[in-house]
Amino acid sequence: MEIREGTVEIEVPEQESEGVDDAVFFNPVQELNRDLTVATLRAYRDREPRASSYLDAMAASGIRGVRAAADGWEATLCDTDPDAVSLCERNLTRNDLDGETVQRDVNALLHEELYDVVDIDPFGTPIPFADAAFANVRNLVCVTATDTAPLCGAHFDSGVRKYSAIPRNTEYHGEIGMRILLSALARTAARYDVGVTPLCSHATNHYVRTYLELDHRATDANETIEKIGYIHHCEDCLHREHEHGLIAHPPETCPACEGNRVLTAGPIWLGATKESAFVEEVGEHVTDDMGTAETARELTATIAAELDQPTHYDQHRLCRQWGVTAIGMDEFLDRLREAGYEASRTHFGGTTFKTDASAAEIEAAAIDDG
Numbered sequence: 001m002e003i004r005e006g007t008v009e010i011e012v013p014e015q016e017s018e019g020v021d022d023a024v025f026f027n028p029v030q031e032l033n034r035d036l037t038v039a040t041l042r043a044y045r046d047r048e049p050r051a052s053s054y055l056d057a058m059a060a061s062g063i064r065g066v067r068a069a070a071d072g073w074e075a076t077l078c079d080t081d082p083d084a085v086s087l088c089e090r091n092l093t094r095n096d097l098d099g100e101t102v103q104r105d106v107n108a109l110l111h112e113e114l115y116d117v118v119d120i121d122p123f124g125t126p127i128p129f130a131d132a133a134f135a136n137v138r139n140l141v142c143v144t145a146t147d148t149a150p151l152c153g154a155h156f157d158s159g160v161r162k163y164s165a166i167p168r169n170t171e172y173h174g175e176i177g178m179r180i181l182l183s184a185l186a187r188t189a190a191r192y193d194v195g196v197t198p199l200c201s202h203a204t205n206h207y208v209r210t211y212l213e214l215d216h217r218a219t220d221a222n223e224t225i226e227k228i229g230y231i232h233h234c235e236d237c238l239h240r241e242h243e244h245g246l247i248a249h250p251p252e253t254c255p256a257c258e259g260n261r262v263l264t265a266g267p268i269w270l271g272a273t274k275e276s277a278f279v280e281e282v283g284e285h286v287t288d289d290m291g292t293a294e295t296a297r298e299l300t301a302t303i304a305a306e307l308d309q310p311t312h313y314d315q316h317r318l319c320r321q322w323g324v325t326a327i328g329m330d331e332f333l334d335r336l337r338e339a340g341y342e343a344s345r346t347h348f349g350g351t352t353f354k355t356d357a358s359a360a361e362i363e364a365a366a367i368d369d370g
């Protein structure tokens with residue numbers, strides 16, 4: 001079957017809907033992820049014009065690498081599966097593009113060749129590829145994680161094993177998953193004296209995606225580690241405390257309601273998950289030839305406007321908690337701002353928001369008591 005994505009035409013295998021499938025992998029639903037990848041690579045080239053080589057580390061059909069090559073990147077498409085590598089070759093040829101294909105375990109390849117940008121898009125967790133990527137890549141590591149249940153605490157033991165952190169299944173699970181992933185990636189990078197700056201990150205129920213810029217000095221790695229800490233979350237009143245540092249000091253009782261059902265998640269990333277100006281530029285590099293252009297522009301605009309702090313609330317969840325009726329989001333956010341707090345929507349859901357007000361302050365500022 002042939003499909004068009006962006007400016008390229010790609011041969012992709014028919015995917016069996018059920019059972020074991022030997023076909024080379026292709027997921028049409030990830031088009032938004034790939035469109036944003038192309039836009040991010042364009043914005044990144046403006047930021048770092050010396051970056052020129054792009055490794056599609058788990059290429060499958062090669063759709064990411066081919067799209068990068070069509071945009072002028074020196075693309076290398078790697079996969080362990082020989083059928084995938086043949087398909088990558090055909091897809092480069094079909095689009096009249098140069099690009100290297102490699103049948104190799106990408107962990108071995110990364111230790112042999114130096115790339116400016118690597119894109120890690122595995123089945124499930126990216127952790128088995130993180131060491132090789134941060135130890136060897138020059139500028140930018142792009143990562144998809146599709147194991148959202150371990151990341152957000154729904155599969156607790158698996159999350160602890162994979163990410164060397166305690167995740168917690170809260171009502172802001174998408175953000176917990178994103179921050180647990182960032183924490184594990186940042187700590188991995190730090191082992192190689194590499195600091196990371198998240199330029200853009202987004203999450204859905206099905207995956208987390210992040211783009212990490214690298215800096216190669218031990219002091220950069222120290223600054224990265226300083227952005228790690230813990231979230232103490234009260235299951236009774238939904239109050240949260242954010243504590244920086246590598247040692248957790250969980251409160252015995254909730255500072256807001258004195259309840260004793262306080263959960264601690266971490267070590268977790270407490271730093272910014274994006275640079276707003278960069279994300280705006282990503283949005284400007286979304287082009288009309290992209291199938292998800294409208295969604296991609298909306299998503300980048302929402303992410304760019306998001307407050308840079310952990311963790312978001314959901315108005316509907318709070319209203320259920322307080323036994324009150326929800327109101328329109330614009331009015332709700334206006335009430336918070338009129339009371340002197342910062343407030344923004346988030347991309348985690350239509351009724352989600354971030355604010356510097358605590359749960360109790362939100363209740364006082366934005367809820368009708370009558």
Ligand SMILES: C[S@@+](CC[C@H](N)C(=O)[O-])C[C@H]1O[C@@H](n2cnc3c(N)ncnc32)[C@H](O)[C@@H]1O
Nearest residue numbers: 025058059060079080081104105106121122123
């Ligand atoms: C989720 S698919 C990649 C999808 C693709 N990036 C896209 O956007 O459509 C994961 C691919 O990783 C390959 N793979 C698994 N382990 C690998 C390894 N150690 N090195 C390189 N490729 C690997 C698999 O053969 C599979 O084709």
Ligand SMILES: [Zn+2]
Nearest residue numbers: 234237254257
């Ligand atoms: Zn409480």
